[in-house]
Amino acid sequence: xxxxxxxxxxxxxxxxxxxxxxxxxxxxxxxVVLIFISFFTxxxxxxxxxxxxxxxxxxxKTGTVAVTVFFCSLLCGYKYLPSFFRYCGMDSRxxxxxxxxxxxxxxxxxxxxxxxxxxxxxxxxxxxxERSFLLLSCHLAFFPKLVSGPIEREQDFLPQLKxxxxxxxxxxxxxxxxxxxxxxxxxxxxxxxxxxxxxxxxIFGNPVEFDSFWLLVGVLFYTxxxxxxxxxxxxxxxxxxxxxGLELTHNFKAPYLAGSISDFWRRWHVSLSTWLRDYIYIPxxxxxxxxxxxxxxxxxVFLICGMWHGAGINFMIWGLLHGxxxxxxxxSKKMGWKVKGGRMITFFSVAFAWIFFRADTAGxxxxxxxxxxxxxxxxxxxGKALKAxxxxxxxxxxxxxxxxxxxxxxxxxxxxxxxxxVLIQYRENAARYFVFYLLIMTILIFGMYGPGYHxxxxxxxxF
Numbered sequence: 397x398x399x400x401x402x403x404x405x406x407x408x409x410x411x412x413x414x415x416x417x418x419x420x421x422x423x424x425x426x427x428v429v430l431i432f433i434s435f436f437t438x439x440x441x442x443x444x445x446x447x448x449x450x451x452x453x454x455x456x457k458t459g460t461v462a463v464t465v466f467f468c469s470l471l472c473g474y475k476y477l478p479s480f481f482r483y484c485g486m487d488s489r490x491x492x493x494x495x496x497x498x499x500x501x502x503x504x505x506x507x508x509x510x511x512x513x514x515x516x517x518x519x520x521x522x523x524x525x526e527r528s529f530l531l532l533s534c535h536l537a538f539f540p541k542l543v544s545g546p547i548e549r550e551q552d553f554l555p556q557l558k559x560x561x562x563x564x565x566x567x568x569x570x571x572x573x574x575x576x577x578x579x580x581x582x583x584x585x586x587x588x589x590x591x592x593x594x595x596x597x598x599i600f601g602n603p604v605e606f607d608s609f610w611l612l613v614g615v616l617f618y619t620x621x622x623x624x625x626x627x628x629x630x631x632x633x634x635x636x637x638x639x640x641g642l643e644l645t646h647n648f649k650a651p652y653l654a655g656s657i658s659d660f661w662r663r664w665h666v667s668l669s670t671w672l673r674d675y676i677y678i679p680x681x682x683x684x685x686x687x688x689x690x691x692x693x694x695x696x697v698f699l700i701c702g703m704w705h706g707a708g709i710n711f712m713i714w715g716l717l718h719g720x721x722x723x724x725x726x727x728s729k730k731m732g733w734k735v736k737g738g739r740m741i742t743f744f745s746v747a748f749a750w751i752f753f754r755a756d757t758a759g760x761x762x763x764x765x766x767x768x769x770x771x772x773x774x775x776x777x778x779g780k781a782l783k784a785x786x787x788x789x790x791x792x793x794x795x796x797x798x799x800x801x802x803x804x805x806x807x808x809x810x811x812x813x814x815x816x817x818v819l820i821q822y823r824e825n826a827a828r829y830f831v832f833y834l835l836i837m838t839i840l841i842f843g844m845y846g847p848g849y850h851x852x853x854x855x856x857x858x859f
Contacts, residue, residue, distance in 0.1 A: 711753065
């Protein structure tokens, strides 16, 4: 590997070139946008810091707001213009070469939020502008986190890039932990998420063919699928970064064991939820201006969260549902109401909201819910449903065994307050190698891959 073979002074450059090659391989147009945003952010950061140091606060604030508005407009343009063209019937009339330019560049939502946070922190004096274009570009473009995050903060990531020369080529503990992170991520993705995706796609693709039981199964399976898909990617990214001696944010902390909605968002997509808290919720006033204002701020933040995920009204409904859940929780605490079964209520509330996240449109989401509550249960049609979904006894067994493993591991790690790959490193070599062997064989035997199988794209790549 060139990273370790060449002199250490080239390590940052190697990572940046590798990240650019990765981005260009996925999509050349996305690489052009990435380089433009990186240069713009670098130049804007230096200028904003210069204005702040000179005491020209008004101009610094104006510049920060202007760049933030530009970045947000760029993001909204890529997210919403294709939907606008489809709504107006213009998509069929536009040349394919023109319409293709409005497709969202891969990773844009993630590194734009990193860029905005970086510039706001410079304006507020929380961070210093990075003089090196190479370092800042590597911070924004680092390939393991490019397409689906996490959304890293410059205070955490840039210092690590500056210490790359200290990373040893052979560090048994680091490499073993990295390998475990990646194995566990591939298990979650290939064995659990991609297998569930087949069933979920069949149910959500034609809900009128299934009764209430199977529609509920579709919701619960998707609830597990999106967790294993996104968390699986995050673990793979963490493991890949750790090979180079870099630490990424842990985006997931057993979210379905949360006892409340606020607890859920402290465990789910942590880098996004903390970003929304620090750069939108708190600047809006947070909880400092009374309960009513807190509830309004909460609804605004979750509406933005939904819009960040997609252009459809269904994503806004998903975000607003979580906002409503949070408002109800706030009022309940204010009134002193005691609610039993918090974990169960939270899980099913989150699962219900996922219906709109998975549905193609808001109308499809409402239709799915309507049929789920009215279709009834028809045992005599379950054989037909199993055949339509290609669910054999072995397939069902693998699905439930995979879900059980995820649930047991999450419970264990939640109780010990540690992630599985780190926990395994505390065990004897024999136990550690046994886990490696077990994960590798499970992925090879039960993983969804091979000729005739189209691997599912990571769900969050589309956002």
